[in-house]
Amino acid sequence: MADYNSVPQHDQEEVGHAYDQPQRGAFLRKKSTLLLATAAIAVLAASAYILGASNELSHNKVHFEDIGISPTHYAQGLAKCRAIRNEHKHHYPAAESRAINPRFVNGTATTLFKNGYIFDGVSESFKGDVLVNNGLIVEIGGEIKAPKDAVVVDLRGHILTPGIVDMHSHLGVSSWPDLAGTDDTNEMTQPMTPFVRSIDGFNPSDLAREWVVSGGVTSSLILPGSGNIMGGEAYTVKLRKVDTLSNEDMLVEAGVKDKWRYMKMACGENPKRYYGGYLNRMPSTRLGEGWLLRDQFTKATELKDAQDDWCDAAERLPRFGRHRLATPFPEDLQYESLVGILRDDVKLNIHCYETHDLEAMVRHSNEFKFKISAFHHALDAYRVPEILKRAYKVVPTVATFAGKFGYKKEAYQSSVNAPKILTDAGIAVAMKSDHPVLNSQHLVYEAAQAHHYGLSETLALASVTSVPAKALGLDHRIGKIAVGMDADLVIWEKHPLALGSHPLQVYIDGIAQIQNVTESKWSVQGEPQQFKKQPELAPPKDKDACTTNAQTGIFTGIKKIFLNDMVHHSDEGDLAVVIENGEVVCAGRCVREMGAMDGKAPVYDFGGEGVVLPSLLSVGAPNLGLIEIAAEETTGDGHQNLNPQVINAADGLKFGGLHMDEAYKAGVLTAVTAPESQHVVQGVSVAFSTGAENALSSKSAIIKEKVALHVRIGQDSKSILFPTVSSQIGFLRKAFENAHSGLLSPTDDFTTVANGKLPLVIEVENRDEIIRLIQLKKELELDGAKIKMSLLGAVEAWTVAEHLAEAEIGVILRPYLCTPVQWTAQKCLPGAPLSQETGLSVLYKAGVKVGLAAFEAEDIRQLSWIAGWARSDLNISEKEAVSLVSWNLADIVGLPTGLTGLVVYNGSPFEFGAKVAAIVGGGKPGIQCNPRAF
Numbered sequence: 001m002a003d004y005n006s007v008p009q010h011d012q013e014e015v016g017h018a019y020d021q022p023q024r025g026a027f028l029r030k031k032s033t034l035l036l037a038t039a040a041i042a043v044l045a046a047s048a049y050i051l052g053a054s055n056e057l058s059h060n061k062v063h064f065e066d067i068g069i070s071p072t073h074y075a076q077g078l079a080k081c082r083a084i085r086n087e088h089k090h091h092y093p094a095a096e097s098r099a100i101n102p103r104f105v106n107g108t109a110t111t112l113f114k115n116g117y118i119f120d121g122v123s124e125s126f127k128g129d130v131l132v133n134n135g136l137i138v139e140i141g142g143e144i145k146a147p148k149d150a151v152v153v154d155l156r157g158h159i160l161t162p163g164i165v166d167m168h169s170h171l172g173v174s175s176w177p178d179l180a181g182t183d184d185t186n187e188m189t190q191p192m193t194p195f196v197r198s199i200d201g202f203n204p205s206d207l208a209r210e211w212v213v214s215g216g217v218t219s220s221l222i223l224p225g226s227g228n229i230m231g232g233e234a235y236t237v238k239l240r241k242v243d244t245l246s247n248e249d250m251l252v253e254a255g256v257k258d259k260w261r262y263m264k265m266a267c268g269e270n271p272k273r274y275y276g277g278y279l280n281r282m283p284s285t286r287l288g289e290g291w292l293l294r295d296q297f298t299k300a301t302e303l304k305d306a307q308d309d310w311c312d313a314a315e316r317l318p319r320f321g322r323h324r325l326a327t328p329f330p331e332d333l334q335y336e337s338l339v340g341i342l343r344d345d346v347k348l349n350i351h352c353y354e355t356h357d358l359e360a361m362v363r364h365s366n367e368f369k370f371k372i373s374a375f376h377h378a379l380d381a382y383r384v385p386e387i388l389k390r391a392y393k394v395v396p397t398v399a400t401f402a403g404k405f406g407y408k409k410e411a412y413q414s415s416v417n418a419p420k421i422l423t424d425a426g427i428a429v430a431m432k433s434d435h436p437v438l439n440s441q442h443l444v445y446e447a448a449q450a451h452h453y454g455l456s457e458t459l460a461l462a463s464v465t466s467v468p469a470k471a472l473g474l475d476h477r478i479g480k481i482a483v484g485m486d487a488d489l490v491i492w493e494k495h496p497l498a499l500g501s502h503p504l505q506v507y508i509d510g511i512a513q514i515q516n517v518t519e520s521k522w523s524v525q526g527e528p529q530q531f532k533k534q535p536e537l538a539p540p541k542d543k544d545a546c547t548t549n550a551q552t553g554i555f556t557g558i559k560k561i562f563l564n565d566m567v568h569h570s571d572e573g574d575l576a577v578v579i580e581n582g583e584v585v586c587a588g589r590c591v592r593e594m595g596a597m598d599g600k601a602p603v604y605d606f607g608g609e610g611v612v613l614p615s616l617l618s619v620g621a622p623n624l625g626l627i628e629i630a631a632e633e634t635t636g637d638g639h640q641n642l643n644p645q646v647i648n649a650a651d652g653l654k655f656g657g658l659h660m661d662e663a664y665k666a667g668v669l670t671a672v673t674a675p676e677s678q679h680v681v682q683g684v685s686v687a688f689s690t691g692a693e694n695a696l697s698s699k700s701a702i703i704k705e706k707v708a709l710h711v712r713i714g715q716d717s718k719s720i721l722f723p724t725v726s727s728q729i730g731f732l733r734k735a736f737e738n739a740h741s742g743l744l745s746p747t748d749d750f751t752t753v754a755n756g757k758l759p760l761v762i763e764v765e766n767r768d769e770i771i772r773l774i775q776l777k778k779e780l781e782l783d784g785a786k787i788k789m790s791l792l793g794a795v796e797a798w799t800v801a802e803h804l805a806e807a808e809i810g811v812i813l814r815p816y817l818c819t820p821v822q823w824t825a826q827k828c829l830p831g832a833p834l835s836q837e838t839g840l841s842v843l844y845k846a847g848v849k850v851g852l853a854a855f856e857a858e859d860i861r862q863l864s865w866i867a868g869w870a871r872s873d874l875n876i877s878e879k880e881a882v883s884l885v886s887w888n889l890a891d892i893v894g895l896p897t898g899l900t901g902l903v904v905y906n907g908s909p910f911e912f913g914a915k916v917a918a919i920v921g922g923g924k925p926g927i928q929c930n931p932r933a934f
Helices: 031-053 071-084 208-214 269-275 286-315 336-342 355-368 418-424 440-452 457-462 466-471 591-596 658-665 725-740 749-754 767-782 797-806 839-846 857-874 878-884 887-893
Strands: 111-118 126-133 136-141 151-154 159-162 164-169 217-222 230-238 261-266 346-352 374-377 397-400 429-431 489-492 503-508 553-563 566-569 575-580 583-588 603-614 617-619 670-673 681-684 686-689 702-704 709-712 760-764 789-793 810-813 850-852 902-905 916-921 924-929
Touching: 071 286, 111 489, 159 164, 164 440, 164 466, 208 217, 208 440, 208 503, 217 440, 217 503, 230 336, 261 336, 269 286, 286 336, 286 355, 336 346, 346 355, 397 418, 397 466, 418 429, 429 440, 429 466, 440 457, 553 583, 553 878, 553 902, 566 583, 575 591, 575 902, 583 591, 603 916, 617 887, 658 857, 658 916, 709 749, 725 749, 725 767, 760 767, 767 789, 767 797, 797 810, 797 839, 810 839, 810 887, 839 850, 839 857, 850 857, 850 878, 850 887, 857 878, 878 887
Parallel strands: 111 151, 111 159, 164 217, 261 346, 346 374, 374 397, 397 429, 553 603, 617 670, 709 760, 760 789, 789 810, 810 850
Antiparallel strands: 111 126, 126 136, 159 489, 217 230, 230 261, 489 503, 553 566, 553 575, 575 583, 603 902, 670 686, 681 709, 686 702, 902 916, 916 924
């Protein structure tokens, strides 16, 4: 219970009825008036005694005492009763009636945005101008005259959108770099912590803030993590840096009296895995989670009822006399936020994945009568939209990812089609980051993917603007371009849903956020990009077409062909590819070959838009083919290994899993995977075909048993055997010295590396560690060794690009879009608009052989987009983009650059919209048509 002992006592004060203000009596100047007043007081006192002081004579028996709690405590209780019964809380005036943004900074210039295309967050785009004043949007029109002293921003045809709203972020509570001292995400000492608050750990100086703003994100809901069933209160902030460095001043509703409050809860794997799995305490099951949640809400309901009873009793007290209740207004800080949920003052956001978890929470909401604002992640929600509609009073928004899958059991049955399925069923969908799980700087990329998989352009943009704003109860201020809304705006370099798009400038409360922007250098844009829906391949009528029996076929209607160094292009789309007995016999102008097969082979027509690529190659994607669900040890080869013996990934390879299948359907027909180990030496990687049924089902199932020796240097390899980086590098030096001097067997893997017969791939991030490895290579080669070395990860490799080029060390960047999350990898370039260069661009210009790798499971099926993003950033040719995810990688790890397999897209694979239309090879027989991501 709350402690009232320290509250000052003022017993001399009189407190009237709960909803009456004390009246000031007139000064009685005449004696007769004084006598009349005295008589009246006597009558009133008697009436008060008869009507209220005696319970025996009262028809409405109330429990009170003539002298109860102090007047101060009583007055405080009455004020809380008024607040509880305030029916106008969170009722806001129409946006157009607002005169000033409460976050307005004096001196902020009036700004007119001219000559742009406006996506207002709720409807289709239109051409027009926008005028901003007092931190608000004050006018929208076709052509607005600039007020005196206004700053005029010529958009030059660029797109203007509302600021992006991220309704699931841990920015500031899980700050960059990731250190024990910067992690304030979860209070993991007990599973029920609704009473903790993210604002108490929010760091306004998180390095990520500037990066995230540069991606167009202007507001974020800062949530506690999902380790606890009840994680605590969350806060919505604007990401504009404030001079005070006050997180209070960063709140969206800074200066507003009745702010919306937010709560984070979680269900499913996370709480039970931690408390049951690691601490051996409740909850160890979903059953335990349900009980603990219901127990807490039961206690919160009891407290709410006690408060209501107190207010009812106070309301029924006599209007006259010194009557006060005997006990203070009931309070308990532990349950205060839960009572707020029951009173609809706190918006509840629940981390929940699977169908039965979602239904359990819906059931709880109806039992205890609380609203659910949003289900977060909710990768199974597309399967049960009707269950979501059963939630108490409101249908929750689904705040989700566009393409994440498979990282734990809860995420195993997710679908890229989920956003469209849900919106078609009438469920509002918001895309969110879970920053730093996904860097919120690229949140618009999630919306773009959702659009690629079927969500309309309008709904995709709404999913990161107006939809999350409404779910947060802030759609009267943010998430839209409309008169009276906060002036949170983003100017885009190209269509925000186009691959690789980034802001040119970002405004929060009417204040520009990106420094050193030269508007005169902006390009002139035409009408916004129209996303063309490419037609699906219509399978030929031949009965064996598009089956495993289809060994021969003619592909027509091809516009571009990229097969290693061979490039063909035809604007007319009249190129062809001829397949005979599963092999490509011609690609390009195949008149003779087509004539010889006329009438003997089915014709696959790609409508003049087909683009042919070789197999994309995955190198370095963690555990592809070795572990199916990373969080489940039983689903693969295993994780922990300190065995000094060099192991071969081929010995633990498993075919046919979801990850392999998704890679294959995305055109990644060939993959190279290294073993998982805590040892400095990971082991020897294997090359395989992702479409193979098993190692014996196809001659190309195992392409090469021993591809490269993989080792790892840095923080992630610190262990009992190698507690320091210096011990790790020292081990490598000694191993190669022994190998080169003949102390090791000629067939030892270190010997074959030292002789240049087996490539060496070193996973490393830090500049100084990379420099030491360059020096080690030179030292060994001065002694006669021949080492084909390449780096994997290599966030800081760009800082020594010239030295890498000189030493002929290749680089496999993983991921392409890095973040300074590691203490030893903070020299990560953010890219436009904060930096003109990226790590890739610097390496590329220095002449380093470079490739791109998948970092997360979902990245494998996005390899062509990653290459397309790099192409957009570097302004390189399509052929060069293909090389980044195919033959460059093959050359780095010593595979033949003529990769087997062929993939046909129904448009450019480097832009959203195009999809894989046909596959030949990759471990599967026949010709596969229109494979689709799940």
